[in-house]
Amino acid sequence: MSGAPRRSHAERTDLSDRLMLDAAIGLIVERGTDRTTLKDVGEIAGYSRGLAGYRFGSKAGLFESIVRSVGARWLADLKRVTSELKGFPAIAAAIDEHSRFCETAADDLRAFYILWFESIGVQSPVKNVIAGIHERRRRDTARWLREAGIEDNAACDALAAQFNASVLGIAYQWLSRPTEPHMVRQLHNDLKTSMRQLIDVARTSS
Amino acid sequence: MSGAPRRSHAERTDLSDRLMLDAAIGLIVERGTDRTTLKDVGEIAGYSRGLAGYRFGSKAGLFESIVRSVGARWLADLKRVTSELKGFPAIAAAIDEHSRFCETAADDLRAFYILWFESIGVQSPVKNVIAGIHERRRRDTARWLREAGIEDNAACDALAAQFNASVLGIAYQWLSRPTEPHMVRQLHNDLKTSMRQLIDVARTSS
DNA sequence: CATTGACTTGCTTGGAACAAGCAAATATTG
DNA sequence: CAATATTTGCTTGTTCCAAGCAAGTCAATG
Numbered sequence: 001m002s003g004a005p006r007r008s009h010a011e012r013t014d015l016s017d018r019l020m021l022d023a024a025i026g027l028i029v030e031r032g033t034d035r036t037t038l039k040d041v042g043e044i045a046g047y048s049r050g051l052a053g054y055r056f057g058s059k060a061g062l063f064e065s066i067v068r069s070v071g072a073r074w075l076a077d078l079k080r081v082t083s084e085l086k087g088f089p090a091i092a093a094a095i096d097e098h099s100r101f102c103e104t105a106a107d108d109l110r111a112f113y114i115l116w117f118e119s120i121g122v123q124s125p126v127k128n129v130i131a132g133i134h135e136r137r138r139r140d141t142a143r144w145l146r147e148a149g150i151e152d153n154a155a156c157d158a159l160a161a162q163f164n165a166s167v168l169g170i171a172y173q174w175l176s177r178p179t180e181p182h183m184v185r186q187l188h189n190d191l192k193t194s195m196r197q198l199i200d201v202a203r204t205s206s
Numbered sequence: 207m208s209g210a211p212r213r214s215h216a217e218r219t220d221l222s223d224r225l226m227l228d229a230a231i232g233l234i235v236e237r238g239t240d241r242t243t244l245k246d247v248g249e250i251a252g253y254s255r256g257l258a259g260y261r262f263g264s265k266a267g268l269f270e271s272i273v274r275s276v277g278a279r280w281l282a283d284l285k286r287v288t289s290e291l292k293g294f295p296a297i298a299a300a301i302d303e304h305s306r307f308c309e310t311a312a313d314d315l316r317a318f319y320i321l322w323f324e325s326i327g328v329q330s331p332v333k334n335v336i337a338g339i340h341e342r343r344r345r346d347t348a349r350w351l352r353e354a355g356i357e358d359n360a361a362c363d364a365l366a367a368q369f370n371a372s373v374l375g376i377a378y379q380w381l382s383r384p385t386e387p388h389m390v391r392q393l394h395n396d397l398k399t400s401m402r403q404l405i406d407v408a409r410t411s412s
Numbered sequence: 413c414a415t416t417g418a419c420t421t422g423c424t425t426g427g428a429a430c431a432a433g434c435a436a437a438t439a440t441t442g
Numbered sequence: 443c444a445a446t447a448t449t450t451g452c453t454t455g456t457t458c459c460a461a462g463c464a465a466g467t468c469a470a471t472g
Contacts, residue, residue, distance in 0.1 A: 169371020
């Protein structure tokens with residue numbers, strides 16, 4: 001008969017955190033960040049009007065939490081898949097994993113990328129988190145390219161920048177046309193072949 | 207002694223439109239869209255707090271006007287530079303022009319791309335305008351690729367998508383690191399050589 | 413039982429949107 | 443050309459709503 005589950009403090013915050021983050025992700029994907037209100041986040045999660053604001057400090061804080069949590073999951077995934085690989089195979093695996101991530105974690109990643117793109121205009125905490133993720137992606141890619149046999153460091157950096165720009169470009173297209181599921185895989189595969197070709201050219205020319 | 211310049215209706219709206227668009231562009235670049243208020247736009251332009259809202263209907267309407275006006279300028283520029291060219295030279299000219307546009311029309315283009323990236327999350331009028339520009343860029347590029355000797359239409363489309371993603375990626379980097387002026391030209395040049403290489407590969411393989 | 417921590421409620425502030433009003437510019441009429 | 447009517451650019455008053463903060467309640471912890 002214990003209708004109230006009687007949870008510990010830690011359990012309560014964990015639960016409410018998760019519920020509110022999920023609610024926020026749903027709202028962002030459905031309405032965009034502008035029309036996502038802290039009030040709705042709290043109430044849809046089953047709490048009061050004020051909890052989201054109290055817990056995350058501000059709307060920007062809520063968004064930062066989303067970026068952190070999804071970003072952490074993504075980086076962990078990426079590490080798991082590429083840790084044993086080097087050179088082009090690592091790049092290919094990263095691309096494949098990104099493609100898979102788009103399909104499985106759809107809403108989470110959608111919200112993540114929406115926040116990513118929107119952060120460009122503002123000096124928000126979100127921007128710093130994203131800058132970190134971005135920097136890390138670039139460094140990893142540059143290392144893989146060096147391992148793939150490109151000796152010129154500047155060429156590695158340039159190609160790495162281009163590669164990550166392309167991934168972001170794919171994310172952009174994926175966001176703007178949600179109705180084409182197989183196209184995402186197509187774009188990822190195209191990027192893979194392009195990268196192989198560019199690496200070949202860069203390798204033979206040095 | 208005629209202190210009041212005595213303008214016609216058309217002149218008045220033209221003037222206030224321009225002043226307010228300029229003010230808005232400045233504010234967007236400086237503070238981001240969130241902290242750009244219709245009140246400030248009106249007052250900085252030298253009018254009342256209400257004029258921006260009245261003229262553009264809403265904040266979204268103001269942003270749409272900015273995207274339209276800068277987008278139109280950009281498309282006209284692009285047309286002027288590429289109209290007499292075909293194949294790879296057209297692509298190269300488009301890249302060069304984009305690089306030049308980044309340097310000369312800095313603030314305008316900055317605001318334009320900020321609005322571009324932010325529009326991804328919402329179902330706003332801005333999004334439709336941008337979708338149009340984006341579609342047009344893609345079609346032009348695909349045509350140039352076909353003219354460059356790539357016979358497979360699917361390959362043209364894929365490469366065109368990739369190309370435009372890369373341009374957007376460059377815009378992204380340009381926005382996120384305003385303090386590196388020559389890097390922009392570097393990125394554009396890298397893209398040019400990459401495109402030439404990718405075209406060569408696609409041509410010989412068909 | 414005291415204290416800490418999770419959560420709620422009341423309130424303030426500020427921006428977006430709208431409507432009513434004012435004044436300058438334009439159209440109409442004798 | 444002058445007098446009047448009407449349209450149009452712009453301003454001011456007001457409403458609504460979200461963000462953020464502070465004070466309060468109630469459950470868990472030690």
